[in-house]
Amino acid sequence: MMKMRLGKVVKSNSHCDYIVELDDQFAVDSPPQATDYGFGSFVKLEGEDGRHWAVGLIYNTQLFNPMFLSNGPRLSSDPDPLFTPDLINETRTLLGAVLIGTLEGTADHPYGVHGIPRAVVPVNTSVSTMTQAEIHRFHISAEDRPQFC
Template identity: 45%
Template sequence: MMRLAKIVKSNSHVDYVGRVIDVLDTDAPPSGSDYGFAQFVSIPLDGEQEVIGVIYNSLLANPDYGNYGPRLSPAADLSVLSPDYLNEQGVLI
């Protein structure tokens, strides 16, 4: 079974939001076709039971959008000059 996302939010007891895992979480992140619209997904429970769901929406999250303040270094140099900088851009499903 391929791991697609981490649950990051619950809108209700039947509606969950997951953040698709990326290169910071694994060496082989899922491709876009793995979490496309109307794709069935499951979450394993105890024993042989699992919860089944359907991907019905997606959202690109970019917390840096609108942050036009001065930059001390270019984005490419941040991993060297600011190793504690977190890439918080992601895909939510």
């Protein structure tokens, strides 16, 4: 599995529960596919400056459509290309990510620290999938021993 950006943090429900807005076709050329962010997928939260904030797990996916059950007026004819600037896609995919630790150490020798991270992750922090090597290193202690806490 290769590292892939999924989206950005848009909200938190608690200190260890964050909501991620998935990148769509309007934000990036190649948006993530449904298989890229399945239940239980490991993700990492990192800033634009390269700062590592946390490791998390995807625990929920929510399709958000503000037009669902809307009683407002609707257009009954075919869409008019001249009218489309007012028609924007407001449907979003939101991911729930629970924070389970951090990657510490150096780039050559990272190791996992399991538990709730102390720092608060800022809004707009980038969220991406983790490679198999990163997931493996997250489960290795500073002493190079397996850890499953």
